[in-house]
Amino acid sequence: MSEQQKNDNLVEIRHLKEYFNVNVGFFKSRPLKAVDDVSFTIKRGETLGLVGESGCGKTTVGRTILNLYKPTSGEIIYDGKPIKSKSDIKGFRKKATMVFQDPYSSLNPRMTVSDIIAEPLDVHDMYKSKEERRERILELMGYVGLNSEHASRYAHEFSGGQRQRIGIARSLAINPEFIVCDEPVSALDVSIQAQVINMFDELQEKLGLTYLFIAHDLLVVRHISDRIAVMYLGKLVELADAKEIYDHPQHPYSKSLLSAVPVPDPKTARANKRIVLSGDIPSPLNAPSGCPFRTRCAYATAKCAEAMPELKEISSGHFAACNIL
Amino acid sequence: MENKPFSTQVCLDDFIPATDEEKEYMVSMRPSSTFFKDGIKRLKKNKIAVISxxxxxxxxxxxxxxxxxxxxxxxxxxxxxxxxxxxxxxLNLAPFEYGQSEIARMEAGESVVPHIFGTDSQGRDYFIRVVYGTRISLAVGFFASIIVLLIGLAVGSVSGYAGGKVDLIIMRIVDIIYSLPDMLMVILLASVLKMVLDNALEGTVLSKIGSNILSLFIVFGLLYWVSMARLIRGQILSLKEQEYVLAARAAGAGGKWVIFKHLIPNCFSVIIISTALQIPSAIFTESYLSFLGLGVNAPMPSLGSLASDALNGLSSYPSRLVIPAVVISLIVLSLNLFGDGLRDAFDPKLNS
Structure with a gap:
């Protein structure tokens, strides 16, 4: 791989919209704007963290990128090629996979571990002999630190952390370039979280993976991400390098979100002022006009109600969407 | 270190760390157990189900x-x-009686197989007629349930997985069939199909089985799949929201793969249980259709037609009604009890 290619954007999302129709009356339905006009890029080999509170559309972004939901509009460009037709998607499935949030429901209870891990191989018919399949399974289990004796067992015989490793092994089966990690550690307890996070780091180094890391645990995201995107009510509000966004958040929502991060040092914690927002997150079914954050924003003006502010580059590589910046 | 008698001093030798070998000894792998092995284990504990x-x-x-x-x-x-x-x-022998020629042969020293249930009004051995009747009833029960299962499974899984308009249309059809009075439909269909099939089957192997039995299968296939389809649709609707289905789709699996590899194996317990409970109801329907004269063609007996024939001589030969009635009850009761046992063993919601 040449240096030029390495700096390429592996995944590029342009004006992605994903609306779901929600029945509100007997015959009436209204669009729920789960993701509304989101654009960003992910560079080859980097980890983009995607944060935001529950229900802001993080997971939907991840699933729509993988075409598990058909995008309402917008473009997904992978490795320079737009993913549109069925054959594009078929090829794309061999390069991009997903790790799921809940290690309990993401593994079929009726399949053995080896069948679960080999499922993508079986679907794409990616081996020639039974022997080759078995070797690949053992190799994958080795990557994620599972014992080869576990291969013939069923998922319910494992702990949460082990189950998540099985899920990760499955997503690595096809030798992917890009993995969407949908809150992969939020269902695990803290000590296991650390192990799994470190494993993600090691695998990235070893296999040259690119991650879209969706999480709501801000410390985890800070640890693993190169860049971080903040979402609010289906819209991207800020995007910057991990360090930059933690040290100098610009958007009022990011500021408040990051002030909620617990600091393990009481002195700094006392010095930091927690910005507490008033009110609740509005229902995405009738989101406020213009900037969705204006109902809870201390700096909101009449202008904010008119239109969603553009995502502006306020310093090198630091984008934010707010009228006051 | 010497320990004094009556001292509460702890002996430190008891607390040395275990060696690697000792640790190895303590680690034992629990034998892998599948859902089915667990279920069968529970089933074996249920005495009534085992006896049934x-x-x-x-x-x-x-x-x-x-x-x-x-x-x-x-x-x-x-x-x-x-x-x-x-x-x-x-004619009309009571159990363990013999005809004149048989008595003569027995006196000559030959052994004669006894008529353990006697004979009927035409001098046919009643035991073998009951056995044949059981054969027909069981065959109808099993095959009808399999037909119901296949149609119900196909329709239910497609409807559940596809969702949306497909689901809506299929479920309305199911509702319509469900709302028809089944008895009336069974009798109407059985008599209409009998006429149609009689001509079509003439001269083929199937004519020996009789158009009535075949029309029974068709009636079952047409009418009784609806509850199976509903049941499976309900299961699939909830199963398809599981993340492992999403994971399979993210891996590029199509609908066929998802249904056969993920959804159907996961509703297996429901399928087995409802099929087991479907068999007795099919046997029951066959019996009373035969009783009404819509069942098998004479001289082929079925338990229902045997009971119906026995009504004529009820006061003189009550055993001829009692025997097929007891056999039907035994089959239906034990299948029902076994089905209940299966449900208790395999339905995880009932397990505490």
């Missing part, structure tokens, strides 16, 4: 193998021999 299972097996084996070594056949009139006058002593 053995009754079903014995009756089934008897229905299959008894005709092979029984010297009489179901349509053989024992008093009628070519070239000889009709021997009326064979």
């Amino acid at each position: 299972f053995f009754i079903i097996v014995i009756i089934t084996l008897a229905a299959i193998f008894a005709p092979m070594f029984w010297p009489y056949s179901y349509d053989q009139m024992l008093g009628v021999n070519p070239g000889q006058p009709v021997d009326n002593s064979f």
Whole structure:
């Protein structure tokens, strides 16, 4: 791989919209704007963290990128090629996979571990002999630190952390370039979280993976991400390098979100002022006009109600969407 | 370190760390257990279900193998021999009685297989007729349930997985079939199909089985799949929201793969249980259709038609009604109890 290619954007999302129709009356339905006009890029080999509170559309972004939901509009460009037709998607499935949030429901209870891990191989018919399949399974289990004796067992015989490793092994089966990690550690307890996070780091180094890391645990995201995107009510509000966004958040929502991060040092914690927002997150079914954050924003003006502010580059590589910046 | 008597001092030797070998010894792998092994283990503990299972097996084996070594056949009139006058002593024998020619043979020292259930009004051995009747009833029960299962599974899984408009249309069709009075439909269809099939089957192997049995299968297939389809649709609707289905789709799996690899294996317990409970209801329907004269073609007996024939001589020969009635009850009861046992063993919601 040449240096030029390495700096390429592996995944590029342009004006992605994903609306779901929600029945509100007997015959009436209204669009729920789960993701509304989101654009960003992910560079080859980097980890983009995607944060935001529950229900802001993080997971939907991840699933729509993988075409598990058909995008309402917008473009997904992978490795320079737009993913549109069925054959594009078929090829794309061999390069991009997903790790799921809940290690309990993401593994079929009726399949053995080896069948679960080999499922993508079986679907794409990616081996020639039974022997080759078995070797690949053992190799994958080795990557994620599972014992080869576990291969013939069923998922319910494992702990949460082990189950998540099985899920990760499955997503690595096809030798992917890009993995969407949908809150992969939020269902695990803290000590296991650390192990799994470190494993993600090691695998990235070893296999040259690119991650879209969706999480709501801000410390985890800070640890693993190169860049971080903040979402609010289906819209991207800020995007910057991990360090930059933690040290100098610009958007009022990011500021408040990051002030909620617990600091393990009481002195700094006392010095930091927690910005507490008033009110609740509005229902995405009738989101406020213009900037969705204006109902809870201390700096909101009449202008904010008119239109969603553009995502502006306020310093090198630091984008934010707010009228006051 | 010496320990003084009556001292509460702790002996430190008891607390040295375990060596690697000792640790190895303590680690033992629990044998891998699948959902089915667990279920069968629970089923074995249920005595009623086990007994019912053995009754079903014995009756089934008897229905299959008894005709092979029984010297009489179901349509053989024992008093009628070519070239000889009709021997009326064979008609209406009580259990363990013999006809005149048989008594003569026994006196000559030959052994004669007894008529353990006696004979009927035409001098046919009643035991073998009951065995054949059981055969027909069980066959109808099993095959009808399989037909119901196949149609219900196909329609239910497609409807559940596809969702949306497909689901809506299929479920309205199901509702319509569900709302028809089944008894009326069964009788109407059975009599209409009988006429149609009689002509179509003439001269083929199937004509021996009789158009009535075939029309019964068709009736079952057409009417009784709806509840199975509903049940499976409901299961699939909830299963398809599971993340492992999403994971399979993210890996590029199509609908066929998802249904066969993920959804159907996960509703297996429901499928087994409802099929097991479907069999007795099919046997029951067959029995009373035969009782009403819509079942098998004479001289082929079925338990229902045997009971119906026995009504004529009820006051003189009550055993002829009692025997098929007891066999039907035994089959239906043990299948129901076994089905209940299966549900208790495999339905995880009932497990505490």
